[in-house]
Amino acid sequence: MTTKLSLANLASLxxxxxxxxxxxxxxxxGILHFGVGNFHRAHQAVYLDDLFAQGRGHDWALVGAGVFEGEEAGRQKLAEQDWLTTVVEQDEGHMSARVTGSxxxxxxxxxxAAIIARLADPAIKIVSLTITEGGYFIDPASGLFDPTHPAIVADAQNPGAPKTVFGIILAGLRRRRDDGIVPFTVMSCDNIPHNGRVTYDGVVGLARLIDEDLAGWASDHVAFPNAMVDRITPATTDRERAILAKEFGVEDNWPVFCEPFRQWVLEDRFTDGRPPLEKVGVQFVADVSPYELMKIRILNGGHAAIAYPAGLMDIHFVHEAMAEPLVRNFLDKIEHDEIIPTVPPVPDTSLEDYYRLIERRFSNPKIGDTVRRLCLDGSNRQPKFIIPTIADRLKAGKSVAGLALESALWCRYCFGTTDSGAVIEPNDPNWDRxxxxxxxxxxxxxxxxxxxxxYGDVGRSPVFAAAFAHALAALWANGARVTLTRYLAGTL
Known part of the structure; x- marks a missing residue:
């Protein structure tokens, strides 16, 4: 017997x-959020739920928003249960469920038009985003905002009816400026380097194509704090819905399963106030950069390192990949030999302890995170999580053998078949290319x-090109298992 999640049924859960x-x-x-997906509902929404439970910040509740019609399916699922979400935390020996109402x-x-009208409301003081790495119109090679992207050009030509997140945000800011209302803060919660600066570049860069005065005003008056966010949160499938119903007796259209660990490091720069999130574990700092670089290189880079060999070996779940000695040892070697040495010291943090924490989190058997999810969107993720590390190693004259193998594994994966010959379904927005x-x-x-x-300059490096070609030839000749075995033995 299950209870359908809704406001009316809360007391009977x-x-x-x-x-x-x-x-x-x-x-x-008080907050309008673009990109209402699993990560947001397991992260920012949970922190706010904790804050509200303390009797604090009740004027900082969330309003969801999105620019794609495909997001309507999620909205309908949440509307049927009065915007409530069941969040299930799992690791080995622990599982708990909570309903969040933030x-x-x-x-x-x-x-x-409806979103812009809400953005013009003085009650909205923060606009937050989880729109994925691919949503910021960044040129991968330069890492800079691309003002020539067709969607940006279209918004610049028709600013009264924008279609992109940045165009809609800019229209909301313009209305607030014209009405004499304090601008909202724009707060990215995506896993990209310097996410606040990247968001600034998108909003102000688009404004420069439309109205230089507006661009100057936004640059001077709008805050774009950088943030580091972290919580492993896989996609929801019928598996998760069935577990929730069986173990907790709750019927939820769109529950979120996640690990117990969560982290949010945030620069304390806001134009019109903020919720007191330090009361619920958010770490406010003057500069997020050290934490951000540590996470992006060690965790996100680590995800990439295990994703593609596991994908070629037909391994389904991430914890199963970590149970495969070849994958686990490849991760350990590439982290210690090539990735961690590029990470500068982080305040009050041991990089080795952080890596060991990451290793345990990847090994969590209860999360059900999939290798395919980690392999997704390499064309946007590799330039952020892997290639800058290669560049730093090359500049220092250090070995890139492991990182070249990781890049070759990605290339081999994109060929579209595993080592067993199984077809890999399209798994990148640019899959055909x-x-x-x-x-x-x-x-x-x-x-x-x-x-x-x-690849930019990295692709032109003779040292990297030679290491990459050698690794790719080995993968085609011998497969991932033999190639990893030889790499770990120092005989590749």
Missing amino acids: PAGVARPKYDRSALKA MVDFITPGDG MQATARAAKADPAAWLAMEDI
């Missing part, structure tokens, strides 16, 4: 399920590195 310890009817919207509305995705290039690279490895927008 099974005793083992925690629920909001505050009056949701007393909440007032979201109070969700504007119809793609309704730019990646697959065609990977197929050309089988005979000519230089074709892969010639993707200037991805």
Whole structure:
């Protein structure tokens, strides 16, 4: 017997399920969030739920928003349960469920006029984003905002009816400026280096194409704090819904399963106040950069290191990949030999302890995170999580053998078959291009590195090119298992 999640049924949920310890009817919207996905609902929404439970910050509730019509399916799922979400934390020997109530509305995705009207409301003081690495219109090779992207050009030509997140945010800021309302803070919660600066570049860069005065005003008056966010949160499938129903007796259209660990390091720069999130574990700092670089290189780079060999070995779950000695030892060697040495000291943090924590988190058997998710969107992720580390190693004259092998594993994965011959379904927004290039690279490895927008100067390095070609040839000749065995033995 299960209980359908809804506001009316909160009191009748099974005793083992925690629920909001505050009056949701007393909440007032203060944050508009673009990109209502699993990570947001397991991270920012949970921190706010904890804050509201303390009787604090009740005027900082969340309003969801999105620019893609495809997001409507998620909105409908949440609307049916009054914007409530069940968050299930799992690791070995532990599982708990709680219902969060920090979201109070969700504007119809793609309704730019409605979103802009809400952005103009003085009650909205923060606009936050989890729009994934690919949502910022960044040129991968330069790492800079691309003002020539067709979606940006379209918004610049028609600023009254914008379609991108940045265009809609800018329209909201313009209205607030014209109405004499203090601008909101724009707060990225995505896993990209210097995410606040990148968001600034997108908003102000678009403004420069439309109105230099508006661009100057936004640059002078809007805050774009950098942040480091962390919590492993896989996609929701029928598996998760069934576990929730069986173990906790709750029927939820879109529950979130995640690890117990979470982290949020945030620069304390806001234009019109902020919730007192330090009361619930958010770390406010003057400079996020050391924490951000540590996480992006050790954790996100580590994800990439285990993803592609595991994918080629037909391993389904991440914890299963970590149980495979070849994958686990490859991760350990590439981290200690090539990745961690590029990470500068972080205040009050042991990099070795941080790595060991990451290793344990990757090995969590309860999360159900998939190797395919880690392999997703390499064309956007590799330039942020791996290639800058290669560049630093090359500049220092250090070995890049492990990182070249990681890059070769990615190339081999994009060919579209595993070592067993199983077909890999498209797993990148640019899959057609990646697959065609990977197929050309089988005979000519230089074709892969010639993707200037991805590899930039790294692709032109003779040292890296030689190491990459050697690793790719080994993968094609011997497969991932033998190649990893030889790399770990020092005989590749």
